[in-house]
Amino acid sequence: MSERTRSLGSRWLGIGLATVLSVVTLGLGVTGRLTLYISPESVWFACAAAVVTLIGAIWSCTLPLGAEEGHDHGHEHAESGRLGTTATVAGGVIASGVVVAALVLPPASLSVELAMSRAGESTALFAGADDVTLGKADTSTFGVGDWASVFATATNTASYDGTTVTLTGFITPGKDGVDLTRLVITHCVIDAQPANVPVTIDAGEYKTGQWVKVTGTVKADADGALHVDPTTVEAIDEPGDPYEY
Structure with missing residues (x-):
């Protein structure tokens, strides 16, 4: 996997997923449907956290791609990097699936x-x-x-x-x-x-x-x-x- 692809994957797993979830949270909060998942007392905190996350995501876009990663290219580090890449891909698939489900599936209660x-x-x-x-x-x-x-x-x-x-x-x-x-x-x-x-x-x-x-x-x-x-x-x-x- 190229350095650029790995950096893009890391950025999506970090800022990308956090941004999407923050937008979903704010959307549910504005429409009053966030209470299907959390208590009304917690809504303000969740929305505030989403706003802070979005501000951080916007700031991170000013950084060069891959700036958040280290650059140690030793043999042992390369081996651990391959293992990390495998974990990143697996985690990315699972996390992305959760985000897609949050976007596609309509909010619904779990009462019954x-x-x-x-x-x-x-x-x-x-x-x-x-x-x-x-x-x-x-x-x-x-x-x-x-x-x-x-x-x-x-x-x-x-x-x-x-x-x-x-x-x-x-x-x-x-x-x-x-x-x-x-x-x-x-x-x-x-x-x-x-x-x-x-x-x-x-x-x-x-x-x-x-x-x-x-x-x-x-x-x-x-x-x-x-x-x-x-x-x-x-x-x-x-x-x-x-x-x-």
Whole structure:
């Protein structure tokens, strides 16, 4: 491989890929779709980092091609250079494929897929767990994730009996019927955890993955287990922001 070709490959793997990913990040941020991958609190940081990267990429274009590489031409260095070239080509193919996928594939949520693959994991997600366990928390702003924590950890479940709720999520199979599910993320979809709330709905009425808006009442069974008894269930399209945080 010629020195010029190697230099071009190195520049593409470094500045080239970083520039493309930065442009994609800014595009997703401007259109509001970056929250399909990271939490809203992290959007500003990701966009700022993308801007800094683009500034660095523009500056790097003022350097002569190959200036970022060393020029030791010893025998041992030549041998390691051949190994490095092989690694560079392999890495370039993989990294370029990722970038092309980011450009070609439309942004999409991973809600249903992740929830089903992580079924059975803990749903005690609410930060105020002590309030939920020891008393009755303020539920006025609760989403599916918060209610999943209540259902999983509250000891005084009778205090929640009769509470009116309006929740949005998608249908998944539950232990004893149907669950209303939502993915809760802290930073990005990599750390997403499914939150499940049992709802009294006919298992055959809605297919798995169907998004619904449920209005109803929290009910406590004789054994203290909680579920949502719906008064209305409305099938809806996936919301623009499918996650809870």
